[in-house]
Amino acid sequence: MADVFHLGLTKADLEGATVAITPGDPARVERIAKLMDTPKFLVSTREFTSWLGYVDGKPIVVCSTGIGGPSVSIAVEELAQLGVRTFLRIGTTGAIQPHINVGDILVTTGAVRLDGASQHFAPLEYPAVADFHCTSTLYQVAQQSGETTYVGITASSDTFYPGQERYDTYSGHICRRFSGSLKEWQQLNVMNFEMESATLFTMCSALGLKAGMISAVIVNRTQQEIPNESTIKAAEGKAVALVVKAAGLLA
Numbered sequence: 310m311a312d313v314f315h316l317g318l319t320k321a322d323l324e325g326a327t328v329a330i331t332p333g334d335p336a337r338v339e340r341i342a343k344l345m346d347t348p349k350f351l352v353s354t355r356e357f358t359s360w361l362g363y364v365d366g367k368p369i370v371v372c373s374t375g376i377g378g379p380s381v382s383i384a385v386e387e388l389a390q391l392g393v394r395t396f397l398r399i400g401t402t403g404a405i406q407p408h409i410n411v412g413d414i415l416v417t418t419g420a421v422r423l424d425g426a427s428q429h430f431a432p433l434e435y436p437a438v439a440d441f442h443c444t445s446t447l448y449q450v451a452q453q454s455g456e457t458t459y460v461g462i463t464a465s466s467d468t469f470y471p472g473q474e475r476y477d478t479y480s481g482h483i484c485r486r487f488s489g490s491l492k493e494w495q496q497l498n499v500m501n502f503e504m505e506s507a508t509l510f511t512m513c514s515a516l517g518l519k520a521g522m523i524s525a526v527i528v529n530r531t532q533q534e535i536p537n538e539s540t541i542k543a544a545e546g547k548a549v550a551l552v553v554k555a556a557g558l559l560a
């Protein structure tokens with residue numbers, strides 16, 4: 310019987326892992342785990358797919374969070390109940406600065422809280438910041454890999470379409486709150502959009518847990534809206550390899 314409500318995991322399944330790699334996409338979990346030693350499938354339920362692997366003899370759990378803050382908050386809470394203290398998110402992302410290219414790597418230091426779930430952990434005045442040690446480790450492995458890497462702020466939105474000011478939609482309508490927001494984030498030196506870091510960082514800081522995020526740029530919003538499959542796979546592959554290295558160093 311599982312020890313937690315949603316993930317279908319027991320404490321024993323984690324074999325003492327204190328570090329988790331948390332991609333959004335369940336399909337990314339096996340790809341990550343297979344870069345580690347003795348990868349083992351644990352369980353798949355709803356958006357949460359979990360595998361366990363070892364790096365330098367240290368257990369690392371890989372668990373997908375699904376899309377958005379609410380499901381991240383469930384995954385983090387339940388993994389923490391099972392003994393995890395450090396969370397490394399590896400995501401795909403849309404760059405909004407013209408100089409950031411598809412295939413580049415981003416390490417996020419802090420998130421603009423365009424989500425709702427983070428407010429269930431701390432008021433809006435509270436910053437959504439990554440853990441310094443996680444961030445510096447992610448940056449170090451990215452730098453050493455030779456990949457073009459940027460470090461900075463991410464806008465983290467509950468919605469993929471209006472919250473990221475996309476007009477290629479069914480209605481083409483954006484409410485006033487988000488109309489012009491992409492340009493404003495650009496001017497404020499925000500690097501990119503994604504959908505989980507605001508909840509992840511706020512909740513982890515508030516609960517005394519550690520979190521970091523690395524992402525792979527799959528689209529540049531100043532140039533295009535729809536990425537192609539091979540671009541996604543290639544960009545994702547780079548970030549996946551980097552997060553496994555960082556997890557090994559942090560475990």
Ligand SMILES: O=P(O)(O)O[C@H]1O[C@H](CO)[C@@H](O)[C@H]1O
Pocket residue numbers: 332333334375376377399400401402469503504505
């Ligand atoms: O690739 P993942 O980790 O899912 O991350 C990004 O991709 C999803 C949207 O397509 C959102 O979850 C966003 O944060």
Ligand SMILES: O=c1cc[nH]c(=O)[nH]1
Pocket residue numbers: 401402403404469473502503504527528
């Ligand atoms: O533009 C993008 C690409 C991936 N994920 C997002 O949330 N936004």
